[in-house]
Amino acid sequence: MLFSKADAPHLTTSSDVQSLMLKVVYALIPGSIAMFWFFGWGVLFNLVIAISVSLIAEAAMLRLRRRPVMPALSDGSALVTACLLALALPPLAPWWLTTIASVFAIVVAKHLYGGLGFNPFNPAMVGYVVVMISFPREMTFWTLPMGVAEGWPGFIDTVSLVFGLGAADSPGIDAVTMATPIDTLKAQVNLEYDIAYVRAHRVYGELFGTVTGVGWEWINGLYLLGGIWLIRQRVIDIRLPLSFLISLVLISNFFAVFDYASYSSALFHSFSGGTMLAAFFIITDPVSASTTPKGRIIYAAGIATVTYVIRTWGGYPDGIAFAVLLMNMTVPLLDHYTRPRTYGVAERRE
Amino acid sequence: MNAADNSNIVKTEEDVWHFHGGIKLPGHKQMSTQTPIARVPASKRYVIPLNQHKGAEGEIIVATGDRVLKGQMLARPHGLISAAIHAPVSGTVIEIAEHRFPHPSALPGLCIVIENDFQSEWIERKPVAGDYINMSSHDLRTIIRDAGIVGLGGASFPTAVKQTEVGIDTLILNGVECEPYISCDDMLMRERADEIIKGLQIIAHIIRAKTCVVAIEDNKPEAITAVTSAVKHSGSSTIKVQRVSTIYPSGGERQLIKVITGKEVPVNGLPSDIHVLCHHVATSYAIYKAVFEAEPLISRIVTVTGRGVQSPQNLEVDIGTAIQDCIEFCGGYKKEAQSLIMGGPMMGLTLDTDQLPVIKSTNCLLVSAGIDITLPSSENHMPCIRCGKCVDVCPANLLPQQLYWFSGSKHYDRAIEYNLFDCIECGCCAYVCPSQIPLVQYYRHAKSDIWEQERERKKSDIARERHERRLERLEKQKQEREARLKKKREALSKNKHSRDTEMEKKKALIADALARVKKKRSKQNIKLRNTENLTAEQQQKIKEADARREQMKQQGK
Amino acid sequence: MMVVVITLAIIAALFGLVLGYSAIRFRVEGDPVVEQIDALLPQTQCGQCSYAGCRPYAEAIAKGEADINQCPPGGETVIIALADLLDVEAKPLNAEHGEEKASRTVVYIDEETCIGCTLCIQACPVDAILGAAKHMHTVIESECTGCDLCIPPCPVDCIHVKPIQPTLNTWKWRQPDGGFAVPRAG
Numbered sequence A: 001m002l003f004s005k006a007d008a009p010h011l012t013t014s015s016d017v018q019s020l021m022l023k024v025v026y027a028l029i030p031g032s033i034a035m036f037w038f039f040g041w042g043v044l045f046n047l048v049i050a051i052s053v054s055l056i057a058e059a060a061m062l063r064l065r066r067r068p069v070m071p072a073l074s075d076g077s078a079l080v081t082a083c084l085l086a087l088a089l090p091p092l093a094p095w096w097l098t099t100i101a102s103v104f105a106i107v108v109a110k111h112l113y114g115g116l117g118f119n120p121f122n123p124a125m126v127g128y129v130v131v132m133i134s135f136p137r138e139m140t141f142w143t144l145p146m147g148v149a150e151g152w153p154g155f156i157d158t159v160s161l162v163f164g165l166g167a168a169d170s171p172g173i174d175a176v177t178m179a180t181p182i183d184t185l186k187a188q189v190n191l192e193y194d195i196a197y198v199r200a201h202r203v204y205g206e207l208f209g210t211v212t213g214v215g216w217e218w219i220n221g222l223y224l225l226g227g228i229w230l231i232r233q234r235v236i237d238i239r240l241p242l243s244f245l246i247s248l249v250l251i252s253n254f255f256a257v258f259d260y261a262s263y264s265s266a267l268f269h270s271f272s273g274g275t276m277l278a279a280f281f282i283i284t285d286p287v288s289a290s291t292t293p294k295g296r297i298i299y300a301a302g303i304a305t306v307t308y309v310i311r312t313w314g315g316y317p318d319g320i321a322f323a324v325l326l327m328n329m330t331v332p333l334l335d336h337y338t339r340p341r342t343y344g345v346a347e348r349r350e
Numbered sequence B: 001m002n003a004a005d006n007s008n009i010v011k012t013e014e015d016v017w018h019f020h021g022g023i024k025l026p027g028h029k030q031m032s033t034q035t036p037i038a039r040v041p042a043s044k045r046y047v048i049p050l051n052q053h054k055g056a057e058g059e060i061i062v063a064t065g066d067r068v069l070k071g072q073m074l075a076r077p078h079g080l081i082s083a084a085i086h087a088p089v090s091g092t093v094i095e096i097a098e099h100r101f102p103h104p105s106a107l108p109g110l111c112i113v114i115e116n117d118f119q120s121e122w123i124e125r126k127p128v129a130g131d132y133i134n135m136s137s138h139d140l141r142t143i144i145r146d147a148g149i150v151g152l153g154g155a156s157f158p159t160a161v162k163q164t165e166v167g168i169d170t171l172i173l174n175g176v177e178c179e180p181y182i183s184c185d186d187m188l189m190r191e192r193a194d195e196i197i198k199g200l201q202i203i204a205h206i207i208r209a210k211t212c213v214v215a216i217e218d219n220k221p222e223a224i225t226a227v228t229s230a231v232k233h234s235g236s237s238t239i240k241v242q243r244v245s246t247i248y249p250s251g252g253e254r255q256l257i258k259v260i261t262g263k264e265v266p267v268n269g270l271p272s273d274i275h276v277l278c279h280h281v282a283t284s285y286a287i288y289k290a291v292f293e294a295e296p297l298i299s300r301i302v303t304v305t306g307r308g309v310q311s312p313q314n315l316e317v318d319i320g321t322a323i324q325d326c327i328e329f330c331g332g333y334k335k336e337a338q339s340l341i342m343g344g345p346m347m348g349l350t351l352d353t354d355q356l357p358v359i360k361s362t363n364c365l366l367v368s369a370g371i372d373i374t375l376p377s378s379e380n381h382m383p384c385i386r387c388g389k390c391v392d393v394c395p396a397n398l399l400p401q402q403l404y405w406f407s408g409s410k411h412y413d414r415a416i417e418y419n420l421f422d423c424i425e426c427g428c429c430a431y432v433c434p435s436q437i438p439l440v441q442y443y444r445h446a447k448s449d450i451w452e453q454e455r456e457r458k459k460s461d462i463a464r465e466r467h468e469r470r471l472e473r474l475e476k477q478k479q480e481r482e483a484r485l486k487k488k489r490e491a492l493s494k495n496k497h498s499r500d501t502e503m504e505k506k507k508a509l510i511a512d513a514l515a516r517v518k519k520k521r522s523k524q525n526i527k528l529r530n531t532e533n534l535t536a537e538q539q540q541k542i543k544e545a546d547a548r549r550e551q552m553k554q555q556g557k
Numbered sequence C: 001m002m003v004v005v006i007t008l009a010i011i012a013a014l015f016g017l018v019l020g021y022s023a024i025r026f027r028v029e030g031d032p033v034v035e036q037i038d039a040l041l042p043q044t045q046c047g048q049c050s051y052a053g054c055r056p057y058a059e060a061i062a063k064g065e066a067d068i069n070q071c072p073p074g075g076e077t078v079i080i081a082l083a084d085l086l087d088v089e090a091k092p093l094n095a096e097h098g099e100e101k102a103s104r105t106v107v108y109i110d111e112e113t114c115i116g117c118t119l120c121i122q123a124c125p126v127d128a129i130l131g132a133a134k135h136m137h138t139v140i141e142s143e144c145t146g147c148d149l150c151i152p153p154c155p156v157d158c159i160h161v162k163p164i165q166p167t168l169n170t171w172k173w174r175q176p177d178g179g180f181a182v183p184r185a186g
Helices: A017-039 A041-064 A069-073 A077-088 A095-111 A123-134 A155-163 A171-176 A181-190 A195-200 A216-232 A239-258 A266-271 A275-282 A293-313 A320-337 B129-134 B137-146 B184-191 B193-207 B221-234 B253-261 B281-292 B323-329 B389-393 B400-408 B412-417 B428-432 B439-524 B536-556 C002-025 C032-040 C054-063 C075-086 C119-123
Strands: B045-049 B073-076 B091-100 B108-116 B170-175 B211-217 B239-244 B276-280 B299-305 B313-318 B339-342 B349-351 B364-368 C105-109 C159-163
Touching (some): A017 A077, A041 A069, A041 A077, A041 A095, A077 A095, A077 A123, A077 A275, A123 A320, A216 A275, A239 A275, A239 A293, A275 A293, A275 A320, B045 B091, B129 B193, B129 B281, B137 B193, B137 B281, B170 B253, B184 B221, B193 B221, B193 B276, B211 B253, B253 B276, B276 B281, B281 B299, B299 B323, B389 B400, B400 B439
Parallel strands (some): B170 B276, B211 B239
Antiparallel strands (some): B339 B349
């Protein structure tokens, strides 16, 4: 009889950080497969580069900060950050773009603030925003989705595009890169074409499927399914995606009702771009989100609002990254003012 | 069933309130409820600690070497919040010394050690029995106090002190037993429901309660049946039995009050503030024994269970029995036994030896084999990922995450602001934490640190006063000394002055006298005789006299 | 041009009035922060902070002459409390002023060796030693703050330090370590 000593409680759930993070990765798989199907090898390269660079950067930072490397490395948080970055960045992004984004996300946004659990800003979004602002041209290297073009560039072509092995003026790049539907819509609407015209018009219309861009419905739909699975597995809090999507739908419907020609519908907003990825995977990053129940609802609604504002009137096509970072800044305030009423306290005094 | 029966029919779950949070845990109670309660045979030696309840330790009224009878009081209550201690067997007091007993600090405490003479000779008992109806609340409380009855749900608060309020609307009897593995209350309710209800009626009489509710979790159907029929036998119309959903920790007093009445106990308040009072079923049973059989609290039901013990079961154990004897009675340890926990798996205390006595708060001895009970190491836990699961399960609706940050960084002011002292240490937050942070440990450390700081502050206030008094005293001494010196100096200078004038006077007198003499001489023109024509002899005599004068002058110098 | 000058002058005058009014209306008599700082200090009067006692140290902090991390008996708790009070950053204890002791200590006098010289009585800042010239000295343990100022003056080295043992009423739960959030060597 050992008589081992320990502190109460002596029971615990089987979930730990690693299993939570791995479940997030599993939920990303269907959407990533769709991404790969529509946009080609570039997606895979992004993933490989992002994951390897992130893990190396994380190990290096842990060493420098004198923390035990293996427990922190194996908890899967760097893996999730890398996957989210890889899926958000354009498929033909050069290798150095992905590398810079990953390094920024892990080293600056995560470890310089204290490592897992201490970062105020979502690391994947920080990495994304840094390259978005610094290298705007490369951020438009989206291939034509399958179904519009005959196919995406082959394996060898992709390697040469991504790693810059081909000549800089290779015909490959110009022929295959296009903006996303959101980008296109925005640019054309700014030129005062109305939405229906843009969608119908052959040149640009190729990009649009029934609802939104070709392929994007599938991708967003599969992320949605993955997200629902995560909620069932109690990995993420349902308040965040629910509040985000409802707010987005309400706002976009509100404006679309006023002027259908100039404002896209709620459905478009919900299923285009990174909406579903954001709703279930990006804004649900527990470390940078609000922690109180009411705070989370406000946080997600805020992200939806700012996203819509940037998408409709702002300079960048997809405002999710900026919206997330802006709302990350408000989290301490939200947490302070949305404290739940403790048992036995008569009323919340502020 | 006639209408009168419906008044104490079991209430269904629909009209029950809920508290925030809570977790569902697997019960593991079946393993220890297969056999009826067994009595542990008497042992040779009983170690009875004085520190078994909240409040002051009792005053010992026996001495080493005394023969004591079964049920004799060994220590009487000391002060208002205190409880008595009694001998569980007749025998001799062989020692009153420091011994180890179950306590989280593992420090020893003063214990009375009795050697059993196996005669089971009782003290003279004069039970009040049914006559209690005619007694005053004060007298009944005295009986309870002198019987050493404390809350047997785990808090060990002296029961008589709780019963001082009158005008209670609802008296709740807590038969919930929400922690996994523990089944002592279940068996007590199954086998001795009549006595529990009689005890309940005594309590209701003391505090003039309007209604009584016996709360039982719905995973104990046999107990519910037994208690319901006991209520029917009693013929009381104010007692109801209520089923409560099996959620941990619905057995916590504050949570149970919310579930039964829908009201919340105010922060820093007591249940009596909202006209509610809670007692435990085992306490009620002990009160019955004290009033109807004049037996003090000298034994209790203990569940010995877990995958590490050969035959898990419930035992009736005398206070002071060694834990080892209880385990041996249940067949001893299995090979895979790893740890011994006093209490349940959520809030229990791991013991590092079984050579400790069973005390009044020992409700369960859980021997774990490491299969379903993990003992996570609290060292090297992952950092908090702010997932918020702890917020979802906290039954006191706190923010365990923020309390963790503040406790860990010693920002105790903020921790108190976030209601650290409302934490009931149930362990729900640590249970769900994916980073396996030992949250309850942080809060317990923070609370004891804060209490220590308060004690230190009081001590430092006294030290400051002593220091200031000392400075005042030194200052006063200095001033007195200076005053004295000043006086002396003044006196000296005054003396000098007067001596000078005296000297002056004297000189003046002498001068006057000389002047007078001179004048006289010159006036009288006296001629000196015999100064010329001296003979040789006279000259010789003058020379000798001069020489003698010289010598004397030399010697005088 | 003139308009600008006049406008700025008027604004400056307005702010001057507001400041002057505030200076008079919200003036605080005395220096209450010294009392508040002193209330947080442990009153050991040991002098390790390099001031002659806790009160002079409090006054120095209030004046800005001393830093908040010079008190070893107060330790981390007091540093954090002072940081909260004065709204500055909490910092680790300044090692030049001593180490925080693992547990509180008191002293006791070895009565076999004591010669009754009263030097320790004169040194004790809280008068916790009882005795008189040529009589036995003894430490009143409940009043001893553990400052150790009595130890150097004793000519026969009969004063010894002992840690205060926790009792059932004063022991504390162990502090859990910080897990992976804290750096480790190597």
